[in-house]
Amino acid sequence: MSDRSTTPPPSPPTGMRKGLTSYGDEGFSLFLRKAFIKGAGYTDATLDRPVIGITATGSAYNPCHGNMPQLLEALKRGIQLAGGLPMEFPTVSLHESFAAPTSMYLRNLMAIDTEELVRAQPMDAVVLVGGCDKTVPAQLMGAASAGLPAVQLITGSMLTGSHRGQRVGACTDCRRYWARFRAQEIDQAEIADVNDQLVASVGTCSVMGTASTMACIAEALGLTVPGGASPPAVTADRMRVAEETGRIAVQVARQQLTIDRILTPQAFENALRVLLAIGGSTNAIVHMAAIAGRLGYELDLNGLDRLGRETPVLLDLKPSGDHYMEDFHAAGGMATLLRALKPLLHLDALTVTGRTLGEELEAQGPGFAQTVVRPLADPIHPQGSVAVLWGNLAPGGAIVKQSAADPRLMEHEGRAVVFEDAADLAARIDDPALDVAADDVLVLKRIGPKGHPGMPEAGYLPIPSKLARQGVKDMLRISDGRMSGTAFGSIVLHVTPEAAVGGPLAWVRSGDRIRVSLARRELSLLVDEAELAARRAAAPVTPPTAERGYRKLFLDSVLQADRGADFDFLVAPQSRGKVPPPR
Numbered sequence: 117m118s119d120r121s122t123t124p125p126p127s128p129p130t131g132m133r134k135g136l137t138s139y140g141d142e143g144f145s146l147f148l149r150k151a152f153i154k155g156a157g158y159t160d161a162t163l164d165r166p167v168i169g170i171t172a173t174g175s176a177y178n179p180c181h182g183n184m185p186q187l188l189e190a191l192k193r194g195i196q197l198a199g200g201l202p203m204e205f206p207t208v209s210l211h212e213s214f215a216a217p218t219s220m221y222l223r224n225l226m227a228i229d230t231e232e233l234v235r236a237q238p239m240d241a242v243v244l245v246g247g248c249d250k251t252v253p254a255q256l257m258g259a260a261s262a263g264l265p266a267v268q269l270i271t272g273s274m275l276t277g278s279h280r281g282q283r284v285g286a287c288t289d290c291r292r293y294w295a296r297f298r299a300q301e302i303d304q305a306e307i308a309d310v311n312d313q314l315v316a317s318v319g320t321c322s323v324m325g326t327a328s329t330m331a332c333i334a335e336a337l338g339l340t341v342p343g344g345a346s347p348p349a350v351t352a353d354r355m356r357v358a359e360e361t362g363r364i365a366v367q368v369a370r371q372q373l374t375i376d377r378i379l380t381p382q383a384f385e386n387a388l389r390v391l392l393a394i395g396g397s398t399n400a401i402v403h404m405a406a407i408a409g410r411l412g413y414e415l416d417l418n419g420l421d422r423l424g425r426e427t428p429v430l431l432d433l434k435p436s437g438d439h440y441m442e443d444f445h446a447a448g449g450m451a452t453l454l455r456a457l458k459p460l461l462h463l464d465a466l467t468v469t470g471r472t473l474g475e476e477l478e479a480q481g482p483g484f485a486q487t488v489v490r491p492l493a494d495p496i497h498p499q500g501s502v503a504v505l506w507g508n509l510a511p512g513g514a515i516v517k518q519s520a521a522d523p524r525l526m527e528h529e530g531r532a533v534v535f536e537d538a539a540d541l542a543a544r545i546d547d548p549a550l551d552v553a554a555d556d557v558l559v560l561k562r563i564g565p566k567g568h569p570g571m572p573e574a575g576y577l578p579i580p581s582k583l584a585r586q587g588v589k590d591m592l593r594i595s596d597g598r599m600s601g602t603a604f605g606s607i608v609l610h611v612t613p614e615a616a617v618g619g620p621l622a623w624v625r626s627g628d629r630i631r632v633s634l635a636r637r638e639l640s641l642l643v644d645e646a647e648l649a650a651r652r653a654a655a656p657v658t659p660p661t662a663e664r665g666y667r668k669l670f671l672d673s674v675l676q677a678d679r680g681a682d683f684d685f686l687v688a689p690q691s692r693g694k695v696p697p698p699r
């Protein structure tokens with residue numbers, strides 16, 4: 117792996133002396149560096165200690181990171197009390213609602229920013245402070261490539277609000293109330309009241325969306341301090357996690373415990389198990405593929421599917437269950453979940469504390485009675501939340517969140533009703549003249565990584581309103597896009613390769629027959645190969661390009677969903693095998 121070959125072997129912390137090559141004269145470079153840092157009021161003595169970089173991602177545009185000032189204060193206290201020098205620096209910060217066309221379009225930009233600033237500036241370890249959906253994946257991708265010792269600090273979830281006696285939280289309840297408003301079940305005054313309550317504090321969405329999923333994954337990977345995933349953003353527990361993170365960051369700097377020693381195939385397998393057991397967001401599969409790719413590992417979708425058959429859903433949290441993140445925290449958080457999953461985990465995986473996952477679980481004691489995390493013997497859903505489908509419509513695989521799907525539609529053959537892109541969908545889905553029936557299969561093309569740059573969360577196609585009015589609540593829906601972790605339905609996502617690069621999805625026409633079988637893990641277009649070849653020849657696909665800027669870089673470089681939608685030049689060039697590791 118190139119990152120490893122260009123990274124010097126582990127050595128003791130060098131603090132401000134690290135990377136003194138700018139002027140070809142190390143003595144002069146250090147002399148200048150010290151002059152400038154003294155200009156900020158530091159003394160010589162302060163500089164002789166491990167330097168801990170902190171990626172500060174506070175932004176007025178990012179309320180999910182709204183506790184950043186207090187969090188950084190606690191983190192720096194932990195670093196200083198352990199003898200380190202905290203050095204905070206800004207990076208890109210992304211929020212789901214404020215980043216157009218989609219935050220996913222900018223995830224790789226944040227990953228590049230994080231990687232290069234971690235590599236460029238003098239630091240012996242880095243604390244990655246993130247929370248909102250794309251931030252933790254971007255930070256882990258960047259840090260994996262930079263290769264330094266790294267610890268993830270999660271901002272934490274928001275509190276739940278209360279609307280007329282009902283608990284509410286973003287964003288499963290956002291969708292529910294908006295649907296009721298559109299159906300005229302609630303009026304303008306009530307929807308305004310709901311709007312006040314959905315986000316009751318700073319912090320990330322309070323259900324098992326991508327942010328909560330990635331927080332749990334970061335802890336399962338061994339990259340947070342124990343208990344780092346679940347404390348809500350505004351709690352004392354969250355601030356204590358921040359202080360402890362500072363202490364551990366100095367320890368990983370002193371030990372030069374580099375991130376590649378934490379992110380092993382066993383750690384990835386543990387994290388995939390957790391993803392499946394928490395009913396986690398399908399987006400996390402794309403992020404895991406990208407993070408693994410940075411270390412030369414290829415996410416094996418067959419392996420993921422195998423883990424899914426063995427790993428039940430245990431966590432009773434919205435959207436698959438009833439609770440919110442603060443309930444998960446009160447139930448013991450990840451320690452409770454990992455304890456329940458213990459027979460399925462690699463307990464010898466190393467964590468940033470320098471101890472193994474098994475040792476950390478031992479240290480946290482036996483747990484207590486609670487109702488949010490089920491035991492293996494009494495799961496919410498007997499298999500993991502996600503299954504992988506294959507077939508001539510998805511040679512590179514497709515994902516279905518089976519725990520959120522209607523079992524009847526998971527063994528289904530129907531007539532395709534095709535929308536060529538998102539604009540076509542918007543123009544026709546509610547047209548009373550649309551030729552569509554409840555057992556048809558809705559197909560949306562060109563919302564993949566290149567088709568609608570960034571692969572937006574448009575895979576949750578609305579039910580055509582003429583059917584919705586007849587009471588149709590779910591239909592089989594297929595696309596090359598993503599969907600929000602907070603959504604549910606019989607929805608096939610991430611069809612690979614995507615339509616915009618000439619994947620088989622591009623050639624589907626309304627009236628074609630499509631077959632899905634979850635039992636056989638099948639996604640088939642029932643059109644013969646000669647006919648498909650004729651369609652390809654008649655209207656070849658030209659992948660989209662752009663003239664300049666980040667959009668050009670994106671369209672020229674972005675990989676398909678199965679490779680994490682990372683840029684091709686950011687993936688480690690040497691392969692180190694598959695995750696989960698083959699048996």
Ligand code: FES
Binds near residue numbers: 286
């Ligand atoms: Fe930031 Fe949901 S919008 S986590």
Ligand code: MG
Binds near residue numbers: 212249
């Ligand atoms: Mg989301």
